[in-house]
Amino acid sequence: MSFISYLINGLSLGSVYAIIALGYTMVYGIAKMLNFAHGDVIMIGAYVALLSMTQAGLSPLAAILIAVVVCTALGIVIERIAYKPLRNASSSLAVLITAIGVSYLLQNVALLLFGANAQSFQSVVKWGGLSLAGGSLKISGETVVTIIACIIIMIVLTFFVQKTKPGQAMRAVSEDKGAAQLMGINVNGTIALTFAIGSALAAVAGVLLCSSYPSLTPYTGAMPGIKAFVAAVFGGIGSIQGAFIGGLLLGIIEILGRAYISSQMADALVFAVLIIVLLVKPTGLLGKKIQEKV
Amino acid sequence: MGMLKKMSKNTRSNLITYGIVIAAFLIMQTLITTGSISSLLEGLMVPLCIYVILAVSLNLVVGILGELSLGHAGFMCVGAFTSAFFSKCMRDVITSSLLRFFLALLIGIAVAAVFGLIIGIPVLRLKGDYLAIVTLAFGEIIKNLVNVLFIGRDSNGFHFSTKDVMDLNMEPDGTVLVNGPQGITGTPKDSTFLIGVILILITLFIVTNLINSRDGRAIMAIRDNRIAAESIGINVTKYKLMAFTISAALAGAAGVLYAHNLSTLTATTNNFGYNMSITILVFVVLGGIGNIRGSIIAAVILTLLPELLRGLSDYRMLIYAIVLIIMMLFNWAPKAIEWREKYFSFGKRKKEAVK
Amino acid sequence: MAALLDVKNLGISFGGLRAVNAFNISVEKEELYGLIGPNGAGKTTVFNLLTGVYKPDSGKVLLDGEDITGKKTIDISKAGIARTFQNIRLFKQLSVLDNVKVGLHNKHHYSTIEGILRLPRYRSVEKEMDEKAMDLLKVFELEQVAQQLASNLPYGQQRKLEIARALATEPKLLLLDEPAAGMNPNETGELMDMIRFVREQFHMTVLLIEHDMKLVSGICEKLTVLNFGEVLSQGDTGTVLNDPQVITAYLGE
Numbered sequence: 001m002s003f004i005s006y007l008i009n010g011l012s013l014g015s016v017y018a019i020i021a022l023g024y025t026m027v028y029g030i031a032k033m034l035n036f037a038h039g040d041v042i043m044i045g046a047y048v049a050l051l052s053m054t055q056a057g058l059s060p061l062a063a064i065l066i067a068v069v070v071c072t073a074l075g076i077v078i079e080r081i082a083y084k085p086l087r088n089a090s091s092s093l094a095v096l097i098t099a100i101g102v103s104y105l106l107q108n109v110a111l112l113l114f115g116a117n118a119q120s121f122q123s124v125v126k127w128g129g130l131s132l133a134g135g136s137l138k139i140s141g142e143t144v145v146t147i148i149a150c151i152i153i154m155i156v157l158t159f160f161v162q163k164t165k166p167g168q169a170m171r172a173v174s175e176d177k178g179a180a181q182l183m184g185i186n187v188n189g190t191i192a193l194t195f196a197i198g199s200a201l202a203a204v205a206g207v208l209l210c211s212s213y214p215s216l217t218p219y220t221g222a223m224p225g226i227k228a229f230v231a232a233v234f235g236g237i238g239s240i241q242g243a244f245i246g247g248l249l250l251g252i253i254e255i256l257g258r259a260y261i262s263s264q265m266a267d268a269l270v271f272a273v274l275i276i277v278l279l280v281k282p283t284g285l286l287g288k289k290i291q292e293k294v
Numbered sequence: 295m296g297m298l299k300k301m302s303k304n305t306r307s308n309l310i311t312y313g314i315v316i317a318a319f320l321i322m323q324t325l326i327t328t329g330s331i332s333s334l335l336e337g338l339m340v341p342l343c344i345y346v347i348l349a350v351s352l353n354l355v356v357g358i359l360g361e362l363s364l365g366h367a368g369f370m371c372v373g374a375f376t377s378a379f380f381s382k383c384m385r386d387v388i389t390s391s392l393l394r395f396f397l398a399l400l401i402g403i404a405v406a407a408v409f410g411l412i413i414g415i416p417v418l419r420l421k422g423d424y425l426a427i428v429t430l431a432f433g434e435i436i437k438n439l440v441n442v443l444f445i446g447r448d449s450n451g452f453h454f455s456t457k458d459v460m461d462l463n464m465e466p467d468g469t470v471l472v473n474g475p476q477g478i479t480g481t482p483k484d485s486t487f488l489i490g491v492i493l494i495l496i497t498l499f500i501v502t503n504l505i506n507s508r509d510g511r512a513i514m515a516i517r518d519n520r521i522a523a524e525s526i527g528i529n530v531t532k533y534k535l536m537a538f539t540i541s542a543a544l545a546g547a548a549g550v551l552y553a554h555n556l557s558t559l560t561a562t563t564n565n566f567g568y569n570m571s572i573t574i575l576v577f578v579v580l581g582g583i584g585n586i587r588g589s590i591i592a593a594v595i596l597t598l599l600p601e602l603l604r605g606l607s608d609y610r611m612l613i614y615a616i617v618l619i620i621m622m623l624f625n626w627a628p629k630a631i632e633w634r635e636k637y638f639s640f641g642k643r644k645k646e647a648v649k
Numbered sequence: 650m651a652a653l654l655d656v657k658n659l660g661i662s663f664g665g666l667r668a669v670n671a672f673n674i675s676v677e678k679e680e681l682y683g684l685i686g687p688n689g690a691g692k693t694t695v696f697n698l699l700t701g702v703y704k705p706d707s708g709k710v711l712l713d714g715e716d717i718t719g720k721k722t723i724d725i726s727k728a729g730i731a732r733t734f735q736n737i738r739l740f741k742q743l744s745v746l747d748n749v750k751v752g753l754h755n756k757h758h759y760s761t762i763e764g765i766l767r768l769p770r771y772r773s774v775e776k777e778m779d780e781k782a783m784d785l786l787k788v789f790e791l792e793q794v795a796q797q798l799a800s801n802l803p804y805g806q807q808r809k810l811e812i813a814r815a816l817a818t819e820p821k822l823l824l825l826d827e828p829a830a831g832m833n834p835n836e837t838g839e840l841m842d843m844i845r846f847v848r849e850q851f852h853m854t855v856l857l858i859e860h861d862m863k864l865v866s867g868i869c870e871k872l873t874v875l876n877f878g879e880v881l882s883q884g885d886t887g888t889v890l891n892d893p894q895v896i897t898a899y900l901g902e
Contacts (some may be wrong), residue, residue: 034423082619085627092422093362094626097579100364100572101618108612222568229427262456268438271431278424279416303796500765507764507771508754508778515740515751522738525700526818527726527755536761584742 005137006259007252012143012212014251015150019205020228021235021243022157023198029174029238030194031087036099037078038202039225040106043218045071045203046210047114050121060124067203075199076192078102084188103222110218118217121210142212149208153201154244161240166193174238223267227254230274236287245285308502311587312495318594319491326487338601340555343490344548345597347497349577349589351544354501356575357584358510359537360517361418362426364571365433366545369406371566373546374553375440375472377402378481381554382471383447385482395484399550406546407539409436414538418531433571440561445472477560478553485555493551494590497544502586504540513537569611576614579621651714653678653854654822659698659708668694669878672708674856676822676871681848682856683869683886687898691878692858693735696824700732701725713821727755729821733811733828735858741800745791748799748810749782752817757781785813788850789843805836809843816851823847825857829864837861841868866890874898 020042027035045067052063082102086095127141161167169190172180181187209224210216227250235246253273258266277284322339325331348370355363377398388394417428444455448468455461459470472478504510512533515523524530553559563569577596581588596617600610624630652675659672669691676682684692697703699710701722710718717728731752740748757778759770786792789809794802799810808828815823828844829837841864847853859865865872865886872889874881882892889895 028423034427082623085623085629088628089626090628091360091583091626093356093360093583094622096362096423096426097575098619098622100575101615101622104572104611104615105619108609108615112609112612226427226430230431233424233427262442264438264442268435271435274431275416275428278420278428282420282424503765503767504761507761508750508757508759508774509761509764511743511747511751512754514743514747518740518742519738521702522734522740522814523751524722525702525726525732525734525738526752526814527723528751529723 002259005139006255008139008143010252010255011248012146012251013255014231014248015146016205016209016212016224016247017228017231017251018150018244018247019153019201019208020224021232021247022153022240023201023205024229025232025235025237025239025243026157026170026194027198028232030170031079031083031191033083033095034099034229035083035195035198036096036225037102037106038198039221039223039228040103040110041071041074041078041199041202041221042206042209042225043110043216043221044074044106045206046121046216046220047110048203049124049207050119050210050216053122053124060122060126064124064204064207067207068200071199071203071206072196075195075202079192079195084191103225107218107222114218116217118215121214121216123211123214124207125211140212142208146208146212149204150244150247153204154240157197158240166190170194227267227270230270233274233284234277236284239284239286242284242286304502304506307587308498308506311498311502311590314587315491315494315498315590319487323487334601335598338597339487340485340490340551342594342597343487343494344551344555345574345577345593346494346590347548347551348545348574349581349593350494350497350501350586351541351548352574353578353581353584353586353589354504354537354541354544356578357582357586358501358505358517359513359534359541361534361538362422362575363429363538363541364426364568364575365413365429365431365436366541366574367566367568367570368429368433368436369410369542369545370549370552370570371433371436371440371561372409373402373406373549374559374566375478375549375561376405377550378478378553378559379445379471381482381484382478382480385480391482391484394482395489395550395554398484398554399547402550402553403543403546406549407543409546410539410542411535414535414542418534418538430568430571434567437561437563437566440477440566441475443472444470444474446470475560477558479558481553481557481559483554483557485551490551493547497547498586498590500540500544505586509533509536573614576618580617582625652676653680653713654699654856655711656699657709657711659695659705659710661694661698661703661705661707667878669698669705669875672698672875672878672880674873674880674883676854676856679848679852679854680871681844681869682854683865683872684856684858684875685860685865685872686875686881690875692875693826694878695875696732696826696858699725699824700730726818726820729819730824731815731818731820731822732824733808733815733826735826735830737804737807737811739799739807739811739814741798743799744796745786745799745802745810746779746782746795748814749785749817750778752814753778753781754818756817756819782817785817788846789813804831808832808840812843812847816847816853821854823853823855825855825859827858827860829859829861834863837864840864844868862890 023038048070049063049067052058052066053060082098083095086098089095123142125141125145129141129144130139161170169185172183172185173187173190177187231246231250232243234250235242250270254266254270257269261269326336348366352366355361380401381394381398384394413432417425420428442456444459444462446453446462446464446468448465450465453462453464459473512528515528516530516533520530577593578589580596581592600606654676656672656674660670661668672695684695686692698705701720704719712728712730715728717725740751757774759774763771783792783795786795791806791810791813802810829840832840844855845868848855869886871884872886873883874889874895876898881898882889882895
């Protein structure tokens with residue numbers, strides 16, 4: 001039974017990774033940049049939701065909504081101020097280093113505002129969960145909600161990208177920015193929209209993550225952020241389904257690794273997955289191959 | 295004067311850099327011996343040397359090779375732990391602290407270089423963002439591995455474990471040498487300011503002379519245009535590995551200096567993890583990517599400033615973050631470059647200085 | 650006499666599309682040979698196949714009798730093919746002189762240790778390289794700008810520098826990918842003189858891709874016309890340019 005319960009915990013953590021990875025993969029696919037600060041937007045989202053509940057006494061649903069709004073705005077502002085000016089920089093390192101700077105800025109602003117001490121997060125899920133197999137297998141409400149939320153987000157996002165006009169614009173921009181511009185697509189707007197969606201998802205991920213693991217610090221987002229990037233690479237960067245599958249697999253690998261190998265080495269295991277994937281199949285499970293033009 | 299003129303521009307620039315380092319050392323050393331600076335500041339001298347070596351060595355990868363490595367602290371960690379382990383074992387065998395430190399230094403450098411090579415071979419096939427994230431991953435793995443490592447020694451020899459001290463199964467007379475998260479205690483404090491400065495000078499000598507040699511040109515050619523470099527017969531893998539390995543070896547030297555400046559050596563996020571790698575990156579960016587002298591000056595300023603203005607030390611990382619963002623935008627945004635070239639004639643001259 | 654470059658039945662596909670098919674060419678020593686054809690005909694792909702950027706999935710490439718089919722770019726460079734690029738690829742942050750010195754890399758050696766310790770061999774070899782590089786820059790009238798950054802050069806000089814860098818590798822065969830692109834008629838005229846001069850001075854064999862018909866008809870002795878990845882016509886410049894098939898391919902574009 002314990003194996004199954006590990007597996008379900010892995011799916012739950014993996015669902016959070018998947019939601020974060022969706023944000024990564026969309027931004028990477030469209031703006032062609034690794035948004036290092038994505039993980040820290042998660043942390044900001046969690047703090048906003050927590051404060052909305054504890055300080056303003058709002059309901060969990062309202063708190064999530066506020067967190068989504070704040071993170072969306074934050075994502076757009078970050079893109080506009082820190083990334084957009086560097087879009088045509090001569091070195092691709094420029095925007096990557098700036099993103100690292102933004103990540104650090106968010107962490108340290110949070111540190112000044114909220115302090116270094118871990119705050120305990122109130123779960124947004126009030127339901128006790130399921131008790132199966134005569135009580136020997138318990139699944140928490142958070143776990144069920146997280147997995148369901150992830151599936152819904154995945155389906156909605158796939159529909160959005162495939163069927164709606166802004167979604168098609170996104171695909172066009174990710175294929176060829178210049179050509180999309182010539183076709184009359186608002187490239188800047190599309191990139192901003194991508195950041196907005198990614199950041200909104202980050203807020204949701206932050207709330208779900210902290211509901212399951214209720215200790216919130218300014219560094220809460222950093223590691224899940226990096227691991228979600230690993231998940232995005234694992235699944236094939238730029239692919240929504242890839243981010244979903246990569247996230248779930250990575251969550252399962254991490255939880256099983258923690259349970260059966262060593263809790264300290266679980267992170268190392270996740271990174272080892274990244275290294276192996278990049279060496280064996282750099283495009284990930286579902287990614288496309290890109291040939292360099294000479 | 296005539297001789298100075300005859301020297302190439304590069305040689306002259308290098309001599310100026312050495313001169314700055316030596317002058318700074320002489321001034322600080324005088325202040326220390328006359329007792330005119332606080333013991334706090336005095337205690338900062340060795341860490342300062344460590345940061346300078348790290349910044350210069352990272353610049354070799356970021357500025358000269360043009361790849362972003364976020365695992366630099368990992369190589370420092372390797373150098374620190376192997377050398378501290380050696381020194382602890384040899385504490386009673388080699389009594390001359392200078393000889394012991396020298397041997398520890400060689401070992402730390404060699405092992406860090408080997409790690410650089412082993413990690414570089416797979417990693418350098420990747421580019422840009424992927425390379426950054428994989429080096430970050432390697433740095434974290436090294437740190438995590440060190441934290442689960444237990445080594446002890448008794449009359450039967452060495453014992454290893456990745457669980458805990460009990461698992462070492464030692465005789466009662468055994469001593470624990472590496473104690474997992476508690477690290478290594480009792481490393482001899484052999485690092486001095488003078489040794490630190492000598493290591494800085496050696497680092498500078500290696501890096502600047504490499505840059506101005508046949509190999510250095512090949513490395514920079516790969517940075518500027520890999521496809522063109524290949525087309526004229528430059529072995530891209532070889533030169534990438536060369537830059538990466540030398541950089542790792544120098545980071546290892548910084549680690550040795552670090553380990554022998556503290557009596558207790560542990561691996562945390564702040565000293566050997568991601569945070570350290572980013573701190574070094576900030577020095578490189580502030581000093582100018584590819585500008586070796588700039589790295590030194592930036593490392594010194596950013597280390598001393600928050601310590602001197604005590605009120606600022608809480609904001610140290612915040613300041614680093616802002617410095618990073620503003621410097622990148624100012625130096626790399628096409629609009630900012632245009633603006634600078636329009637209003638300041640130094641735009642072009644500065645570019646030439648970055649070699 | 651065997652040809653310097655002998656290509657038989659060369660071909661490659663990208664995802665089902667046959668980009669180059671059954672490509673044959675034979676270039677004699679010291680010949681000035683033109684490769685022309687409409688946009689997208691596969692000319693640059695041929696260059697990429699010859700220089701090992703792409704691996705051909707059929708055919709054979711012989712350089713001076715040596716089989717270089719499917720070899721790596723750096724080995725092909727060592728075997729004696731140098732090239733320039735359609736979109737100029739200089740080492741922008743290096744000086745003009747250093748760009749050429751990188752080209753000399755495989756012809757002049759000293760070890761890493763000798764370089765770092767600045768041993769006598771470092772000094773003598775560097776001096777040799779400096780002299781050789783300056784000689785090459787003089788040919789292209791770039792000696793005045795030797796210390797400038799390559800990125801600061803005007804367009805025409807950048808094209809020249811790229812050729813100088815390629816020649817520094819002492820190739821047997823020089824591939825020029827649209828050397829006159831973006832040049833005005835004056836500059837093109839100069840370039841033509843320069844290519845002729847390079848051929849005489851260095852006894853160089855040149856294969857070039859070009860759209861400028863004035864340049865092609867002015868300096869090329871032989872032509873191959875590529876259309877949809879296949880050879881449409883091949884032979885002496887005069888004959889090929891009057892080939893009705895070629896005229897249709899160009900007018901029909």
